[in-house]
Amino acid sequence: MAMIAKRKFDPNSIVLALNLDYTLAHYCDGMKGLFEVLRKLHVSEQDARKALSFTERKNFSFSEFYRVLAVNTDLKLNEDLFMERMQDWLTGSYKLYDDARSFLFEYLNRVPIVIVTAGDDKFQRRKIAHLKFVPDEIAVVSMGNSKLDILKDVFDRHQKTIVFVDDNPNEFGHISFDAWFGSSSYSVRMRRGDSPYEHIEKDQSKLSIT
Numbered sequence: 001m002a003m004i005a006k007r008k009f010d011p012n013s014i015v016l017a018l019n020l021d022y023t024l025a026h027y028c029d030g031m032k033g034l035f036e037v038l039r040k041l042h043v044s045e046q047d048a049r050k051a052l053s054f055t056e057r058k059n060f061s062f063s064e065f066y067r068v069l070a071v072n073t074d075l076k077l078n079e080d081l082f083m084e085r086m087q088d089w090l091t092g093s094y095k096l097y098d099d100a101r102s103f104l105f106e107y108l109n110r111v112p113i114v115i116v117t118a119g120d121d122k123f124q125r126r127k128i129a130h131l132k133f134v135p136d137e138i139a140v141v142s143m144g145n146s147k148l149d150i151l152k153d154v155f156d157r158h159q160k161t162i163v164f165v166d167d168n169p170n171e172f173g174h175i176s177f178d179a180w181f182g183s184s185s186y187s188v189r190m191r192r193g194d195s196p197y198e199h200i201e202k203d204q205s206k207l208s209i210t
Contacts, residue, residue, distance in 0.1 A: 015158045016107065017151055018135075019166040020117035020124060022195035024100040025131055029093045030194060037085050038069075047073045059120035059143050062086040096131055097192070104133055112136045114154050116147050116164070147171060161185050167195040169202070 018024055027034075031052075038048045051068045058064065066082050069075045075082075096104070107113065114137040117124045121140040128138060139150040147166075155162050162185040166172075172187045192198060 014161045014163055015112045015114060015154055017114045017116045017147075017154055017162055017164040019168070019171075019190070020115055020128065021119075022167040022192045022197070023165055023190045024104070024115075025094060025096050025127070026192065026194055027093045028095045033089050033093050034086075037089050038075075041075055041077055041082075041085075043069060043073045043075055057143065059123075061120040061123040064120070090127070091130065094127055094130060096133075108133060108135075112158060112160075114139060114150075116141075116150050116154075116166075118143050118145070118147070155185075163188060165190050167192050168197045169200050170197070 034052075035045045035048050039045065043051075048069075051065065051072060055061075055065045055068050062083055063079070065086070066075075066079050077085075104113075113135045115128060115135045116139050118141050124140045125138055128135070137154070139147075139154075141147055141150060147164075151162060151164060164171075164186070165188040167190040169189055172189070
């Protein structure tokens with residue numbers, strides 16, 4: 001996140017709209033721990049990956065993941081115990097990137113920070129609470145939906161330069177950032193090696209952070 005800081009924006013004139021997954025935080029074990037938990041429950045990695053992929057295309061949550069596994073595999077565990085094991089894995093695996101932690105420490109009390117993320121509302125908020133930082137606002141959209149309406153609302157309320165950071169370059173095409181917000185706001189692609197979007201080279205962001 002250092003390149004944003006180096007631009008030395010006036011903290012009084014901007015709002016940071018930050019994506020969550022693979023921008024600020026990630027599963028630091030690359031899901032290996034999740035597959036290991038499921039292996040011990042007699043669910044193969046192949047079946048687990050299929051269920052995970054199906055659930056992620058919707059709005060991922062542990063309860064939805066359980067339902068998909070229960071229907072499609074030989075999972076023999078009640079939902080409460082399953083949720084406990086998933087939460088234990090999440091607690092040990094889901095972490096802020098080191099540079100994001102430093103960035104938030106520097107800017108959290110100086111600049112309005114809005115987390116704009118996609119997925120299941122309760123699950124995304126639970127992950128943020130687990131990370132132990134408190135943004136000014138949290139906004140969650142359903143998977144596949146554009147974040148434009150949220151960014152419009154943030155802009156209308158704050159009337160400040162929007163700096164929108166996301167690892168998914170497809171978001172910038174959805175948003176038509178310049179057409180709506182003008183040249184005074186910035187779309188920034190976060191490049192993370194473990195992002196599922198890292199292989200997409202072309203994007204319409206104004207800046208890129210590696």
